[in-house]
Amino acid sequence: MAERITPRNTNYSDWYIDIVTQAKLADYSPVKGSMVIRPRGYALWEKIQSNLDRMFKETGHVNAYFPLLIPQSYLQKEAEHVEGFAPELAVVTHGGGSELEEPLVIRPTSETIIWSMYKKWIQSYRDLPLLINQWANVLRWEKRTRLFLRTSEFLWQEGHTAHASSQEAEEETLRMLEVYKTFAEDYLALPVLTGVKSQSEKFAGAVNTYAIEALMQDKKALQAGTSHFLGQNFAKAFDVTYQTPEGTLDYVWASSWGVSTRLIGALIMAHSDDNGLVLPPRIAPTKAVIVPIFRNKNKDQVLTYARSVFAALQETLGNELNTVIIDEDDSNSPGWKFAEWEMVGVPVRIEIGPRDMENQKVVIVRRDTGEKEIVPAAEAAGRVQQLMEEIQSNLLQRARTFRDQNTFQASTYDEFKAYFNSDGGGGFVTAYWNGDPAVEARVKEETKATIRVLPFGNEETAQGNTCIFTGEPAKYAAVFAKAY
């Protein structure tokens, strides 16, 4: 590549942006706060989308599509919801050449428009559960943006389910949290913590918000997905009741859950290095690239040989557009190409030169470790197939080790501060907390660390222990981190 990537240790934030732009994943758009997702970045989103979509369908969900524009008055029907989202709204005041009677907002999330429809569709317990997901763009006005991680417009999916009981809705909320966790670990190779958010960090309009939280290489946490138990809040706001089998009327119970193009940011920051993107094979659009090495005199023979390896790889890995690439471009040197394909994050590179051809061998280079091995051409496809699994599990293991090495328990507030204030500090820090939001706010102000989750079962752990911030009896064992 012509330009160099800023090393992680020099400036982590510049390193991240260099990778996004130089690997051509995304670009800045002329509209402030919006991004353009370039083909290489969008291919990652397609992989995320197709796998998650299958998992949603396997758990009984169907897709639908609701309008982009929502009457402003709808958001006001749920008090906490409008308070949370009002500052982030983009407002359409004119349409078709005239001023509108009522302004419309671009959806920041779709609970309100969807529950206005659920009122029409739900009458009886026979209409429940209603398990709908939507793939869509949403917009939340942002002043400070960062490609993939925080942009005004982003792509996401939002599940919105309706149930006949509180228990069913809570089960759904936790089921989808588990789907997110499985997806993050099995596909993105991203180990995640799960648990419930503190009340001050929950979704505006939810009873409880559950989240998956991942640790980035700069030891900051990233919230990678959320699943909300909404209770009867939106059913009450939109007067959605159902007739029970006994003939009585009750408000409907709800969940909503979502992940977004932010996952691409998490993917980049978790695995990549100073040479560029590193991608888990299950999510990599291109699984392997072949770089033939030739001079004019042996070009034809080397290419013929390389193409036979290419065909074998396509047969094993798939022959869709770009699943396997052979880079025959002769205007760049092999060295330039190696760097280019490393930058782009292709999990395996196969180098084939005249000597390899003579020996009927190929050189296979792993992107994750840089290890090289020479294998007989006839075994290349099989070996690359194996490497897909090896690299996938190595990346998960590596990220898990990194997270474990950066997970601490603080027994005093001084110790707690030391974890976050030291040079290169950070990580997940568990601390006993009395549950007081004022204490949580003070800690945030003093250390910039926030509660990422209250892990499942943390209240039992906390019993009999002391809040490290106040000395009072602890109610929770909370996991804190500085976060994106």
Next chain:
Amino acid sequence: MAERITPRNTNYSDWYIDIVTQAKLADYSPVKGSMVIRPRGYALWEKIQSNLDRMFKETGHVNAYFPLLIPQSYLQKEAEHVEGFAPELAVVTHGGGSELEEPLVIRPTSETIIWSMYKKWIQSYRDLPLLINQWANVLRWEKRTRLFLRTSEFLWQEGHTAHASSQEAEEETLRMLEVYKTFAEDYLALPVLTGVKSQSEKFAGAVNTYAIEALMQDKKALQAGTSHFLGQNFAKAFDVTYQTPEGTLDYVWASSWGVSTRLIGALIMAHSDDNGLVLPPRIAPTKAVIVPIFRNKNKDQVLTYARSVFAALQETLGNELNTVIIDEDDSNSPGWKFAEWEMVGVPVRIEIGPRDMENQKVVIVRRDTGEKEIVPAAEAAGRVQQLMEEIQSNLLQRARTFRDQNTFQASTYDEFKAYFNSDGGGGFVTAYWNGDPAVEARVKEETKATIRVLPFGNEETAQGNTCIFTGEPAKYAAVFAKAY
């Protein structure tokens, strides 16, 4: 179904809306002009999307995503483009609580934002061709809307390609027209006419617009997809040049092409009947439904038998959610269920009662013809598989026959008018035309018929013939129709 569908002969327009709403494909939204695509309607879009997306990739295209909001000034850079779209814009004037310095419009189509990015991405002939597609929502403010056929917001795909020569861009334009035609015929069972639009009907900003045009059962035409040769219009508007291999600079050549959720409207209107939706099997989300017929005393046995047939069908047709359905609900009668699944358009219904169980048979009913056949249970899955192909080709054949029976050549303007003014009139009417837009406008005013396409090779056909509207020498053999 509780409600009846208005028969086609009574009121075609009511018939259409009854099907859309009663088959739960779409619903009206609280925002005027927008629709909600319900799960059964969205499942059709998913089928359209996955097949088209594969065809786009097979022809070398990749997907990307560009911003929803476009600076208003961008549209003004191409004079015809802004003139065409300005009356249909929704305008965002406020964001994040403040008035914006420059209003942003919601994309009515994305040429302008995309070409502003292509300026950054294209420098040399080595960057060409650039073959990008986007799946997105767009918004064009509409006063008179109809579910799927014309709504303010709709879902579509828009391909935007950049080329080093006029010829390449034109080839791409025609290649994608052919992809649309193949898709319409092979998947939607929709025979289509292809050709170029007259200059007054072309896309605002194009040099030429090509279209696929289908005939609906009320003998009105529906434009089902368009492919535009944009020449250098947008390259000039956004100053996008490239360095040629010879080192000179030239403006880039372009195409754009799109189909939308309107295709679902076409699908409904082309094949459905007074009992509801009729779907071509390749696009039907549910391929077959099993309705067990039982009383309390034999319920368990019949269900066990029916479930074994269900398992065999899933093995043959696929076991994804809803590909095959077994309707075990015992709160509705079999007759009610038959009507319900006909309404929804499932291509094949399998009835299984106690007597069928005794004989180890099942009753198979085709949705397209209503024909029944009794086959041994062991052969059911194989027979249903066969029927998928038979129904698919029957629907295409039926639509083709209908179109051919309603395709005419008018030798005089009186004859031309008679085709359109007679009761139950309509269809595709070919007429020689001198090419004068004023004549085209007068014909439209007097008959409501517009030129749908100038078929490929029509100019040769026209040679030596007389314009039926003016008596002057004909330049084109144009195909007219009343259209949606």
